[in-house]
Amino acid sequence: MELNVSTASQGGHAVVTATGELDLYTAPRLQAALAGLLRDQADHIVVDLSGVEFCDSTGMNVLLAAMKRLKEQGGSLELAAPRPAVKRILQVTGLDTVFTVTEAAPVLDAG
Template sequence: MPDVELNVSTASQEGHTVVTAVGELDLYTAPRLQAALAGLLREKVDRIVVDLSGVEFCDSTGMNVLLAAMKRLKEQGGSLELAAPRPAVKRILQVTGLDTVFTVTDAAPAMDAR
């Protein structure tokens, strides 16, 4: 099995939380993103932006993690947004029709440099 890595970090920014994923989001690495999102849901964060600009690949497991988090967040009255997906990830969103389910923005969230 190849050594595939996914790094996930979170940062609070102006009323929302940015979750940045870098690497490949698949069956083996999705639990890492799922754990980060579940932690934010427990904290009752109401707006999450998932920065996908560093995600090179995403399979159905990764999409399901994002979908489940969005559903739970909506149930809590919040929202989940996907930011800056690379062409390969954007294509998966389009092929599956999930580009109409998720709020997708082309720009990565601006992080405070302070």
Template sequence: MELNVSTASQEGHAVVTATGELDLYTAPRLQAALAGLLREQVDRIVVDLSGVEFCDSTGMNVLLAAMKRLKEQGGELELAAPRPAVRRILQVTGLDTVFT
């Protein structure tokens, strides 16, 4: 499976939409998109996960690293609309309380 990533930014905030499976092989696509936005100094990133069917630890690490870097820059990262399977992973790992 593949991961498609698109970004849209305006007035200091951005929306990243991911569709497909977020895993060891596809996570670099999301990482590249997030890194590009971080270089642009956006202060808020919303990652739309409504189209992500699966996410492994590599994908979670990409999201955590981006959140940490954005917080260091005074911004915030939000996860939006995760599917039940992804939401379950967030809950089991305790990351649902980190991404609030």
């Protein structure tokens, strides 16, 4: 399965939308998108997981590393709308207490 990643930015806020499976083979795509936003000095990144059907430890590590770097820059990372399978991984690993997780998919203002 593929992983499609798209980003949208507005001011210092950015939304990363991932769809598909986030695993050892596809995680570099998400990592590259997040690294680009970090370079662009985004101060708040929301990762929309509503289209992610599977996420393994590699995917979680990419999200953790991005959150750590963003916090070091004074920013924040939020996970939005994880599907039940991804939510279960967050709960089993205890990462649901590390990440800010919201139920609703993110919306950037149209202007």
